[in-house]
Amino acid sequence: MAEPKPRRPLADSTAVHDQVYDSIRQALITGKIAPGVGVSLRSLAAELGVSPMPVRDAVRRLVAERALAINPANKRLSVPSLSAERLEQLELARQWIEPELAARAAPRADEALVRKLKAIDQDLEEALRVGDVDRYMVANHAFHFAIYERAGAEVLLAMAGGLWLQIGPFMRVVFGRVGTGSLPADRHAQAMDALKVRDAEGARRAIAADLSEGMDKMRAAVEAGAGLTVAPTGQTVITVS
Amino acid sequence: MAEPKPRRPLADSTAVHDQVYDSIRQALITGKIAPGVGVSLRSLAAELGVSPMPVRDAVRRLVAERALAINPANKRLSVPSLSAERLEQLELARQWIEPELAARAAPRADEALVRKLKAIDQDLEEALRVGDVDRYMVANHAFHFAIYERAGAEVLLAMAGGLWLQIGPFMRVVFGRVGTGSLPADRHAQAMDALKVRDAEGARRAIAADLSEGMDKMRAAVEAGAGLTVAPTGQTVITVS
DNA sequence: GACCTTGCATTGTGATCGCAATTATCGACT
DNA sequence: AGTCGATAATTGCGATCACAATGCAAGGTC
Structure with a gap:
């Protein structure tokens, strides 16, 4: 000591x-x-x-x-450990707040932001190619919050950050299970296009769609029974069946 | 010591x-x-x-x-200290989450809940009569969250609680200034009526209206310049002009 | 008299210690 | 050999101390 x-x-x-x-x-x-x-x-x-x-x-x-x-x-x-009800509420909250942040960010977007997003997105796709889930998770988080920070909405940003924090561990489990191959990065392209022309509603729709698809995967995984069983000691075994 | x-x-x-x-x-x-x-x-x-x-x-x-x-x-x-932007974001978040909680609570409402709300509301009106702002604040908080807790939505409830916590200090300042005489408790009656018949949309509208009116007051107070000036030491003087 | 400097009080941060409660581990007894 | 019970280890909680940084105020200087 x-x-x-x-x-x-x-x-x-x-x-x-x-x-x-x-x-x-x-x-x-x-x-x-x-x-x-x-x-x-x-x-x-x-x-x-x-x-x-x-x-x-x-x-x-x-x-x-x-x-x-x-x-x-x-x-x-x-x-x-995430329950179905918890997931449902987190999804609802994300679906409201994150498109709102994207819409607010759009009018304040500039070339530098789009460049930054493009760099992150390339890193993200590279991570997808090589199947590096960790790197994908980091890049995806970076992509979304690079946009959200631009909204200049401190309170909403903090709320969004809290939601990601709660949903993060579960995302990792699901993505590690279903693989990252089928994840749609094209929604990110849509978002970048909308931001490029400062199209608030376009950005809102793109993020909403991105979230929707991601959460669909997670919900499907939960309903498919890939739940988490808590052992009596408190330790958890992840049952990927 | x-x-x-x-x-x-x-x-x-x-x-x-x-x-x-x-x-x-x-x-x-x-x-x-x-x-x-x-x-x-x-x-x-x-x-x-x-x-x-x-x-x-x-x-x-x-x-x-x-x-x-x-x-x-x-x-x-x-x-x-609350800024106009902060207030705007808090209002937006509250306007989304609290009516949602009320709507979710409606189908699960029972006689006991309505009785409880009625008791709280009577205490609230009594507080209004005698001009006890503290008591009014406590009762108003109790009224809203007695409803929200019934929604059985843990995550959303926590978010709502956080929002009240952030807006609470400012509410107090505003209500202490404009007086509590003109506060509309009838929205509470509307909410109770809706809950009594398990009318989700009615409850949603009632809470939305209640929030809207309350936040209107606060926004008006802010725009009227009844702001808070922070002294260089960090101590704050409340300028009620 | 105004401004700067020096000293003291207060602040948040981190470390270490003790305590009670719970958990884990291992020995003893039937 | 299996089960129960006692001992040891771990855990979170609270208290106290030390320390660097900051804020405040008094006193001195120009």
């Missing part, structure tokens, strides 16, 4: 608990932590090479954003 | 940081803490008779829910 503290690099500045937050958030969005598995403050702290304190702070934020769940009896932490 | 620690009663069970959270949350919703004023962990801890530690946890949650803001430079805490 008298080690010189590895202290992982982790980006650059800001407070430690913010870096821890970003680390866990990325792990959740990209699905590096499977839904249902239990985590602990000390284990996360050890893994990140920090003291339990900043982890505790980061976990509080994530619990507040419902990206982590806390067993009311145990008081133990876990990644929430 | 060697005092025997007053340790405020504070509800009943659960962890200390949850009780602290509820206390601050209530204070924000009812507007006991004015927008823009700076708070500190230690001052809140002293006021609640607890150590700074659980306050720190509670504040993390509230910051994550955007009910408290943290100055990126200072890293100091404050109640966020």
Whole structure:
């Protein structure tokens, strides 16, 4: 315990608990932590090479954003497993807020944004080709939020971020199962075209369609019974049947 | 400092940081803490008779829910002052999510719910008569969320709760200024009537109208210049002109 | 008298310790 | 050999301390 503290690099500045937050958030969005598995403050702290304190702070934020769940009896932490009802509500909320953000971003779009999106989309398609699910998840997130940030709607943006955080782990499981081959990147092309000419309604429709297709996949996976069964210990086994 | 620690009663069970959270949350919703004023962990801890530690946890949650803001430079805490853009986005989000919750609650409404709402509404009107703004705020919150909880939509309910938390402090300022005399409780009657016959669309319209009128007042107050001016120290003076 | 500097109080952050509760592990007994 | 019970380990929660940074205020200088 008298080690010189590895202290992982982790980006650059800001407070430690913010870096821890970003680390866990990325792990959740990209699905590096499977839904249902239990985590602990000390284990996360050890893994990140920090003291339990900043982890505790980061976990509080994530619990507040419902990206982590806390067993009311145990008081133990876990990644929430997604139920059909939860999925339905998250879908509804996303279908309302994300097209709205895209529509608001359209009038404020410029050439630089479109270029950035094009770069992200190329990376995304490359990830699809080589079947790198992690990279695809990161790129897809980057694509959507590059648009949403342009809307200049802080409150709505934060809400959208929270929704992705909640749906991220499950997306990863589904996409890892059905494969990424059939994912339609053409909706992204539609969105970029609409943004190029500052067509708000076009952007709204493109994002709505993109979401709709993605969520269809997830819903189909859930209804097909590819659910998550929670073992009595709290540990979760992902049944891909 | 060697005092025997007053340790405020504070509800009943659960962890200390949850009780602290509820206390601050209530204070924000009812507007006991004015927008823009700076708070500190230690001052809140002293006021609640607890150590700074659980306050720190509670504040993390509230910051994550955007009910408290943290100055990126200072890293100091404050109640966020509401801007016109923020208000517009919060209104949009509320106008979408709260009527939706009301509509979902309608088919699940029963006599007990209507009775409960009636009791709350009577208390609300009494508060209006005597001009007790705090009591009105509490009752109004209770009325809406008694309905929303019935929707059985956990995710949407949490989102609605977050929105109230963000808009609460400002509501209080506005209502405290324009007086509560002209507030239309008849929308509540409409909502109760719709719930009584399980009329989803009626409930949706009633809540939408209720929100619309309330937000109109707030928007008018903002545009009339009854804004909040932040002093250089971070302390805020409420200009009721 | 106005402005700058110096000192002190307060702030958030992180670390470490102790505690009670729960869980896991292993030994003992029937 | 199987089941039960006791011990040890882990977990989250709260308290306290240390520290760097910031804010505030008093006092000094021009």
